[in-house]
Amino acid sequence: MAKQYKVAVVGIGMVGQEMLKVLHEREFPASSVQVLATRARTETIDGRDYDVIPTSEEAFEDVDIALFAGTEGASGAARQFGWAAVERGCLVIDNGGDFRMDERVPLVVPEVNADAMREHQGFIANPNCSxxxxxxxxxxxxxxxxxxxxxxxxxxxxxxxxxxxxxxxxxxxxxxxxxxxxxxxxxxxxxxxxxxxxxxxxxxxxxxxxxxxxxxxxxxxxxxxxxxxxxxxxxxxxxxxxxxxxxxxxxxxxxxxxxxxxxxxxxxxxxxxxxxxxxxxxxxxxxxxxxxxxxxxxxxxxxxxxxxxxxxxxxxxIRKGAALNAVQIAEAAIDMGLV
Ligand SMILES: NC(=O)c1ccc[n+]([C@@H]2O[C@H](COP(=O)([O-])OP(=O)(O)OC[C@H]3O[C@@H](n4cnc5c(N)ncnc54)[C@H](OP(=O)(O)O)[C@@H]3O)[C@@H](O)[C@H]2O)c1
Structure with missing residues (x-):
């Protein structure tokens, strides 16, 4: 049986919700999908209930792939938790703009430059939608x-x-x-x-x-x-x-x-x-x-x-410009044996 991955989606706004839909539609090989945001609650997306837990460094302990769709900036999820998640062995794929131009971070559209991921350091950025x-x-x-x-x-x-x-x-x-x-x-x-x-x-x-x-x-x-x-x-x-x-x-x-x-x-x-x-x-x-x-x-x-x-x-x-491209990056990383 093909390997299954423990997935986290960080942020459940417009992009995070679309990521959950896309993961489901594309039958992403996920053994679990944990939703993280600023506070605990239950959210229903496309008829499915998700237990949302507050984001913390420890929450990434047992996660293979984390799709970040939190807000940008100093108080946003990627800056607060992105590299801590990488330190815990997680592959981070970030939708926001905080690290796109960072030299450590490949900026990837799978149809265009999937090979840029080969030297990844645990953190891959999704480009701007336009x-x-x-x-x-x-x-x-x-x-x-x-x-x-x-x-x-x-x-x-x-x-x-x-x-x-x-x-x-x-x-x-x-x-x-x-x-x-x-x-x-x-x-x-x-x-x-x-x-x-x-x-x-x-x-x-x-x-x-x-x-x-x-x-x-x-x-x-x-x-x-x-x-x-x-x-x-x-x-x-x-x-x-x-x-x-x-x-x-x-x-x-x-x-x-x-x-x-x-x-x-x-x-x-x-x-x-x-x-x-x-x-x-x-x-x-x-x-x-x-x-x-x-x-x-x-x-x-x-x-x-x-x-x-x-x-x-x-x-x-919201799909190719954000959620879908992020999930395609994760799929390409799996296909290329990078995660
Ligand atoms: N690739 C692109 O071009 C593209 C397109 C659109 C958006 N984006 C980016 O994607 C991100 C999400 O956009 P959106 O429109 O979905 O935003 P949004 O509707 O404002 O939702 C933001 C989500 O992030 C969570 N969040 C905020 N700060 C957090 C933190 N410090 N830790 C954990 N979770 C946190 C919020 O949690 P709560 O629900 O608990 O408040 C909320 O669920 C933004 O960075 C945006 O710039 C990228």
């Missing part, structure tokens, strides 16, 4: 024609900001329909019927860019092993409940036609090409929500530069 769905199509196109430059604009769903943001969009829509004033709490401006070019905060690491935009630059370079790759991003929050969309403009070293790009993408793992404009077929976030693939469409030649291609890329940011 970066994950972009690098999945970038990698096969890079192999084909050599990436020279990436310019991306995102159209990001409110689920990426957590449950409170989903509620804020809902309340904002109702307030707008009733003609009432609405004071946002999660976002700096009303998100309903709006577009906010403001995801994260301004960072010194890339002057003028927000933290989300800087993540797309630095994480893309690390995942693809292209430390000098020119990347520019503009990240925009839009009133979509779930599913991020991205307009991606690519410049290559070598010529590549739209037809060839379409073939390469259709053969690549994790991608579904939806590209039949005359029949109104292209990726849509409402359709992608709740599913696993990265959808790519509107594949076309950019005639304003030599060797340019434009793409429209859509994925479920």
């Amino acid at each position: 970066t994950i769905q972009m690098v999945v199509p970038l990698q096969p196109l890079h192999h084909e024609a050599g990436l020279k430059r990436v310019v991306v604009s995102t159209y990001q769903a409110v689920s990426g900001s957590g449950r409170a943001a989903v509620d804020e969009l809902e309340r904002g829509i109702h307030a707008h329909a009733r003609g009432e004033e609405f004071s946002p709490e999660v976002y700096p401006h009303p998100i309903a019927f709006n577009a906010l070019p403001h995801i994260g905060s301004l960072k010194d690491t890339l002057p003028g860019y927000t933290s989300e935009e800087a993540k797309m630059v630095f994480e893309t370079r690390k995942i693809m092993g292209l430390p000098e790759l020119p990347v520019s991003s503009t990240c925009v929050r839009i009133p979509v409940f779930n599913g991020h969309s991205e307009a991606v403009n690519l410049e290559f070293e070598r010529p590549i036609s739209a037809e060839r790009a379409r073939e390469v993408l259709a053969d690549a793992p994790g991608i579904v090409v939806q590209d039949d404009f005359p029949n109104n077929v292209y990726p849509l976030p409402a359709a992608a929500s709740g599913s696993d693939p990265v959808y790519v469409g509107r594949i076309r030649q950019d005639t304003s530069v030599a060797n340019g291609i434009d793409l429209w890329v859509v994925a479920d940011n």
